[in-house]
Amino acid sequence: xxxxxxxxxxxxxxxxxxxxxxxxxxxxxxxxxxxxxxxxxxxxxxxxxxxxxxxxxxxxxxxxxxxxxxxxxxxxxxxxxxxxxxxxxxxxxxxxxxxxxxxxxxxxxxxxxxxxxxxxxxxxxxxxxxxxxxxxxxxxxxxxxxxxxxxxxxxxxxxxxxxxxxxxxxxxxxxxxxxxxxxxxxxxxxxxxxxxxxxxxxxxxxxxxxxxxxxxxxxxxxxxxxxxxxxxxxxxxxxxxxxxxxxxxxxxxxxxxxxxxxxxxxxxxxxxxxxxxxxxxxxxxxxxxxxxxxxxxxxxxxxxxxxxxxxxxxxxxxxxxxxxxxxxxxxxxxxxxxxxxxxxxxxxx
Amino acid sequence: xxxxxxxxxxxxxxxxxxxxxxxxxxxxxxxxxxxxxxxxxxxxxxxxxxxxxxxxxxxxxxxxxxxxxxxxxxxxxxxxxxxxxxxxxxxxxxxxxxxxxxxxxxxxxxxxxxxxxxxxxxxxxxxxxxxxxxxxxxxxxxxxxxxxxxxxxxxxxxxxxxxxxxxxxxxxxxxxxxxxxxxxxxxxxxxxxxxxxxxxxxxxxxxxxxxxxxxxxxxxxxxxxxxxxxxxxxxxxxxxxxxxxxxxxxxxxxxxxxxxxxxxxxxxxxxxxxxxxxxxxxxxxxxxxxxxxxxxxxxxxxxxxxxxxxxxxxxxxxxxxxxxxxxxxxxxxxxxxxxxxxxxxxxxx
DNA sequence: TTTTGGTGCGTGAACGTTAACAATTTCGTC
DNA sequence: GACGAAATTGTTAACGTTCACGCACCAAAA
Numbered sequence: 001x002x003x004x005x006x007x008x009x010x011x012x013x014x015x016x017x018x019x020x021x022x023x024x025x026x027x028x029x030x031x032x033x034x035x036x037x038x039x040x041x042x043x044x045x046x047x048x049x050x051x052x053x054x055x056x057x058x059x060x061x062x063x064x065x066x067x068x069x070x071x072x073x074x075x076x077x078x079x080x081x082x083x084x085x086x087x088x089x090x091x092x093x094x095x096x097x098x099x100x101x102x103x104x105x106x107x108x109x110x111x112x113x114x115x116x117x118x119x120x121x122x123x124x125x126x127x128x129x130x131x132x133x134x135x136x137x138x139x140x141x142x143x144x145x146x147x148x149x150x151x152x153x154x155x156x157x158x159x160x161x162x163x164x165x166x167x168x169x170x171x172x173x174x175x176x177x178x179x180x181x182x183x184x185x186x187x188x189x190x191x192x193x194x195x196x197x198x199x200x201x202x203x204x205x206x207x208x209x210x211x212x213x214x215x216x217x218x219x220x221x222x223x224x225x226x227x228x229x230x231x232x233x234x235x236x237x238x239x240x241x242x243x244x245x246x247x248x249x250x251x252x253x254x255x256x257x258x259x260x261x262x263x264x265x266x267x268x269x270x271x272x273x274x275x276x277x278x279x280x281x282x283x284x285x286x287x288x289x290x291x292x293x294x295x296x297x298x299x300x301x302x303x304x305x306x307x308x309x310x311x312x313x314x315x316x317x318x319x320x321x322x323x324x325x326x327x328x329x330x331x332x333x334x335x336x337x338x339x340x341x342x343x344x345x346x347x348x349x
Numbered sequence: 350x351x352x353x354x355x356x357x358x359x360x361x362x363x364x365x366x367x368x369x370x371x372x373x374x375x376x377x378x379x380x381x382x383x384x385x386x387x388x389x390x391x392x393x394x395x396x397x398x399x400x401x402x403x404x405x406x407x408x409x410x411x412x413x414x415x416x417x418x419x420x421x422x423x424x425x426x427x428x429x430x431x432x433x434x435x436x437x438x439x440x441x442x443x444x445x446x447x448x449x450x451x452x453x454x455x456x457x458x459x460x461x462x463x464x465x466x467x468x469x470x471x472x473x474x475x476x477x478x479x480x481x482x483x484x485x486x487x488x489x490x491x492x493x494x495x496x497x498x499x500x501x502x503x504x505x506x507x508x509x510x511x512x513x514x515x516x517x518x519x520x521x522x523x524x525x526x527x528x529x530x531x532x533x534x535x536x537x538x539x540x541x542x543x544x545x546x547x548x549x550x551x552x553x554x555x556x557x558x559x560x561x562x563x564x565x566x567x568x569x570x571x572x573x574x575x576x577x578x579x580x581x582x583x584x585x586x587x588x589x590x591x592x593x594x595x596x597x598x599x600x601x602x603x604x605x606x607x608x609x610x611x612x613x614x615x616x617x618x619x620x621x622x623x624x625x626x627x628x629x630x631x632x633x634x635x636x637x638x639x640x641x642x643x644x645x646x647x648x649x650x651x652x653x654x655x656x657x658x659x660x661x662x663x664x665x666x667x668x669x670x671x672x673x674x675x676x677x678x679x680x681x682x683x684x685x686x687x688x689x690x691x692x693x694x695x696x697x698x
Numbered sequence: 699t700t701t702t703g704g705t706g707c708g709t710g711a712a713c714g715t716t717a718a719c720a721a722t723t724t725c726g727t728c
Numbered sequence: 729g730a731c732g733a734a735a736t737t738g739t740t741a742a743c744g745t746t747c748a749c750g751c752a753c754c755a756a757a758a
Contacts, residue, residue, distance in 0.1 A: 019743090019745090031745085032746085032747095035745070035747095036706095038745095043706055045705085045706065048707085062479050063744085063745075064481070064743085065480055065481065066416075066418035066743085067713090067743070067745035068744080070413070070416050070713050071745050071746045072746065072747095073713085075415065085440060085443070088435065094434070094440075094459075095461060098459055107460075107480055109458045110443075110447055110457055111447075114448070126411075129411065130414055131426070131456050235640060237643065239643070268644075268647075290585070290610070291584060291585035291614070294585035294586065294588070294613050294617050369714065384715070387715095392735055392737085393737085394736065394737090397736080413713085416715035418715090419714080420716045421716065421743090
């Protein structure tokens with residue numbers, strides 16, 4: 001007599017998982033009713049619902065999301081395009097987005113790009129697309145990433161976060177870098193410094209560019225001399241190089257650094273040159289990375305809230321996903337940073 | 350006359366994506382042959398293969414992974430359970446794992462746990478399971494995470510990476526913390542210090558514990574006094590607190606810090622107390638985080654290679670996944686760290 | 699009474715792929 | 729030139745959901 005239970009392939013595999021049909025049978029209903037209970041459809045009698053719930057419980061039922069995705073075309077997964085995710089900022093963004101996504105019932109898959117070659121970004125997008133993500137958030141400190149988002153198949157929602165800059169490729173959420181730079185620069189001017197020098201970040205990153213602009217415009221508005229800018233990288237080494245130049249110039253009394261790591265390098269260069277901080281030179285950073293308060297001296301800096309940034313980005317994406325297919329005009333959300341005054345800034349000598 | 354093309358639901362939705370059948374029709378073969386080409390089955394004539402490939406190209410075909418997952422029960426997705434992923438170490442691990450996974454043809458989904466309450470970890474595992482991940486890697490610096498891996502449904506492969514400690518719940522990959530601590534301590538002893546103090550990490554993290562043990566045993570073997578240990582946290586603030594205590598004790602000439610951030614705090618405390626590094630006190634850290642070379646003074650530290658760690662973890666997971674269902678005895682892979690000597694260590698005064 | 703409409707549920711058909719097996723062709727060998 | 733084996737292709741049936749129906753049933757409206 002043939003078994004009524006269709007054994008799983010050759011019986012060698014794992015025991016067949018429980019599926020809707022099993023739950024249905026135990027509860028004495030059809031699989032469709034189980035589906036309704038699972039999706040909270042209103043038209044199920046309370047008593048039936050409880051019976052089904054019981055059956056699911058006792059069978060330890062988990063719905064098969066692949067099947068669900070197949071038919072609904074919704075994976076309940078979001079894709080994140082990550083760039084430089086070992087840095088503190090991007091890593092924090094990633095975490096914040098993931099947390100918010102979970103609360104909204106979404107899973108996140110991540111596709112890192114190690115450099116910004118167009119084909120790598122496109123390939124990352126492609127992998128996410130294949131995995132049927134419902135939307136994409138790009139941690140996009142560089143314009144190239146944002147622009148590559150134009151490659152995303154139409155209909156797939158996208159948002160850029162962090163830097164991003166102006167782009168038609170996607171709506172964006174970012175820190176108001178110009179305002180942050182203004183905060184820092186004005187703080188130093190208010191302390192009495194004649195002007196403020198800048199240890200800049202890489203010129204092709206919008207974040208760096210906007211900070212330069214904010215700094216420059218503040219000096220200009222105050223009628224102060226605008227010293228020359230020399231772009232660098234985001235790390236302490238770059239700050240050290242730049243710091244050695246600046247330390248050699250006795251007219252330098254205040255330096256605004258494009259981020260805290262650069263400030264760390266500048267701090268060391270000044271120290272080696274025998275110029276004291278803040279007695280001789282004042283330093284202000286940007287980011288407020290975790291241990292900035294323990295630099296020598298504790299660093300005055302501009303704090304950006306990555307958690308907030310990530311949550312906003314997710315909210316924006318979900319909003320776009322909920323919206324009708326009509327393409328909303330991409331807009332840009334700016335989050336305000338604020339100044340954290342510590343010991344590295346003081347009036348000029 | 351009824352349309353032969355079954356319009357997608359109400360025609361309001363997106364244009365139907367191209368599927369295997371479309372490719373098959375264009376290439377003049379059956380969909381099964383398309384499948385075979387896609388999966389590199391050997392038994393396809395070269396000419397046919399090219400015709401199919403052409404068709405796929407011209408239709409811009411992407412296979413539907415949900416359908417594939419449904420039938421094969423393999424999602425080609427790996428789950429990562431993340432803990433404290435904004436810290437440099439875990440973030441680096443995450444990145445390394447993702448990179449390696451991509452090269453192996455896997456996607457990664459991430460489930461962060463913000464604290465170590467058992468139900469949170471279990472919930473994270475559950476979400477990953479529902480999404481049908483083929484394997485799980487836990488970034489598990491604490492034993493609680495590793496142990497929670499026991500909850501993973503049997504048959505799902507798992508690996509713990511980073512810290513982890515000894516556990517039967519999963520095979521693990523980690524730094525040889527004891528060896529690293531030995532390196533640091535011996536380095537200081539070799540410089541001529543009578544003994545070495547320790548600014549420890551949190552006591553319930555295996556990493557911290559193992560570093561303590563490595564340090565202690567080295568002192569013991571050298572016949573040096575073993576000063577008391579006081580556990581702290583991983584950040585500069587904790588290091589600062591501990592540093593203030595140690596700075597007050599004139600007998601202290603060498604301090605091994607459980608990580609670089611702690612070292613940063615210790616550095617500040619010593620500086621405030623007027624004790625010079627390395628002239629009066631030598632400092633050695635652990636991690637070699639990006640800017641450790643730009644501390645004041647540049648930090649001698651123990652370098653761990655997170656990239657290597659991540660790659661090893663992934664390799665181990667894939668190996669287990671390939672292995673037959675027989676449970677291999679969980680083993681532990683240790684990666685050796687090495688010392689990076691910089692300016693914060695010198696002979697005692 | 700008949701109609702209308704809303705509940706509460708079940709039935710059958712997708713969704714797009716791979717697995718199993720059958721059918722056909724090709725090829726080497728006697 | 730025939731035969732068996734191997735190579736190549738096609739046919740059908742899963743996989744586990746959700747969607748579009750349809751069928752009872754019951755209450756309220758006509």
